[in-house]
Amino acid sequence: MANAIEIRALHKSFGRTRALDGLDLTVRTGEVHAFLGPNGAGKTTTIRILLGLLRKDTGEASLLGGDPWHDAVSLHRRLAYVPGDVTLWPGLTGGEIIDLLGRLRGGLDPKRAQALIERFALDPAKKARAYSRGNRQKVALIAALASDAELLLLDEPTSGLDPLMEATFRECITDERQAGRTVLLSSHILAEAEALSDRVTIIRGGRAVETGTLAQMRHLTRNLIDAELAAPVSLDGVAGVHDLAVEGTHLRCEVDRDALTEVLARLTAAGVRSLVCRPPTLEELFLRHYSAERAVAGGHG
């Protein structure tokens, strides 16, 4: 089984709202796959279809070689899930919930659960109603990580964690990958995806807009240039220069790869005092996918 998750042209509507509009997603076995998109892009809907909680309208979805709707129970023995907004039973303690979820899944390793409780510094004897959001998230994470699942479905798992716990979480995911598990990590924290993931799928409006490794995606993108020059320079008429901003001798712009040689030649001709030229961060990539959407929406409005 080469692919843990295969989704083709998946559609799902809630009344008139189109949550998924022809989504494609492939997660290879053994990889950490980041699933990026803003709130309302369809990430949670996708995961819920994969869990067999929602029924797809059209399209194909397969999970660990099975049908997520019909084989839900047998597939669920092989996966673990952390919801984005963790709500727990207020009268049960964290320790009880970890054990319960593990037993419902078909057993968990108590030693491993204990080690994770210590690693995440959770007080398991506290009632869930007394937990903060971050602590509730830790309960769900520990329950998932302590299982023997082949596949982890994590829906924005760190949105309530502090930076220290986020670092712990990253270590855990790195360990999981070395142990050969597949991880689908939905997120809008881009640094997390950048640090952890092998491949990335960006989803917007219920549709995948880009998918690939980070290297491949950078290959498609522009470079950012921020330069302080000896004399003003004009880049007018150079193809492949975008968002140009010139204030006296200070220049900022985005440049397509093909135009880079030409632009740098003009800058050095004017005399360079300082120069920063770097690939965009994932944040900037993301923003661009979004601003495109906003421009379209604005055009209609």
Added chain:
Amino acid sequence: MTAEARVGGPGTGPSGTGAFRAGASGTGAFRAGLAGTGELARLAFRRDRIALPAGVYVITALVAGTAYTFRKLYPTAAGRAALAAAGGTNPALRFLYGRIDGSSLGSLTAWRYGMWAGIFAALMAIFIVIRHTRSDEEAGRLELVGSAAVGRQAALAAGMLAAAAASIAVAVLLSIALPLVHLPVAGSVALALSIGCCGLAFTGIAAVAAQLTSSARAARGIALGALGVAFVLRGVGDAAGAAGPAWLSWTSPLGWVQFSRPFAGERWWVLALPLAVFAAGSALAFALAARRDLDAGLLPDRPGRATASSLLHGPFGLAWRLQRGALLGWAVGYAFTFAASGAAAQGVGQLLGTSSALERAITRLGGQAAITNAYLAAIMQLAGLVAAAYAVSVILRLRTEETGDRAEPVLATATGRVRWALSHIAVAVAGAALLLAVAGVAAGLAYGLRAGSAGSQVVTMLGAALGQLPSVLVLAAVAVAFFGFWPGASVAGAWAAVGLVVALALFGQVLQLSHWVIDVSPFTHAPRLPGGTVSAAPLLWLGLVAVACTAAGLAALRRRDVG
């Protein structure tokens, strides 16, 4: 509002600092603590705009309706005197309803529903206060509200305002309604104020309870526990009569409702007692609210187990764990209520001899047999109707789990939907059976001990109670069907079904509805025991309907979206 709001807000420049410093002493601090109360009270009234008027209406209609019915049932002074004598001498009835002062229509009304209206007013006050204080705090809503220019005690003040308004509305409406059914004005006002003041006393008690624990459930439990203690103290004091510890009734706010003696030489000063409780409770609650941290209670949270016990295993273990506390509470309530009702059966013949109209009504309700059997059959039907409400509330927990996103982590494990739903259905079936058994045994034991035939009565009444089970299960199955087919409408739909069945049981024959309308209710087909005959066919049909509805609901659940 804006001027008030600025008082508590730091960082509004020199004037803000001045106001803040002034706020540190006396009335200034109190005013700062109350900033925003008006807005929060408006919000509370808006959120309760249906439940609060409904509660006020039910209590008013209950008391005024009783007064109206008694006039029809007991038209003669001799009949009323006989009822008062019978009700006043039966200790079980005194435990249940309190003492009787006089035998006028007003006195009988105050005896039959005065104290119970006080209980309902207290319940309304407790639920309103906790809902707008500790529940909001536990859910984190007060954190958001408290970050605005809102004082530390504003939520408490708003919740108490809503509860006090409900109690005052009851008092005002009853003061108007009772004279309209031709009761004396002074007595009407005294009864109305006694009931309203009882609500106010428990407003104060609930306000303190809301400060004590960090969980709304526990706070509600403390306030309801206080109400239960008040009921038992008054009940024991009243049942004991002159020979026993009658003074116990004076220690209970529920006792005060009767000690103001409406319609029998009103003692107005007694009203000062519940008002004093209200004042003391408010003062204590406000003082506690000003000192404690947000989310904290005075009683510490007990830590729980760090690992799950072997009982908490699988969906059935989880359902049992989530529902067992409520079941225990229901079982205690059932034991208590039906023991008292059973004990009262011995005096029923005597009591009803005084009213031929009531006799006819009870006979009609319970069947053709002797009045005592008709009475016992009627209370067993009541046990069945209430058990149906319990079973439906257990089934609807499925919907609460689904909308609360707590079904999702369970269904994401190797737990199928049907098994998950069956876990709660199992609790509903077993819990309803347990409650009915408790009702039968308690009523049989209490009646049998007084009648001198405890052994045989327990067996008879247990059978009578369990005869209601198939009808109860039909309503539970209707709730499952709603949950499967129309989850969004399941709460309203399932409760509407319960309401319809209760209405048909209570009023169906009185309103002389056509037979096939009354036949809609499963309880129409339950055996009338003791006294009636049992035939297997209707019970089998009821069982079959229950199984069919459940199966259809589960099949629909398998097909629909969850969450």
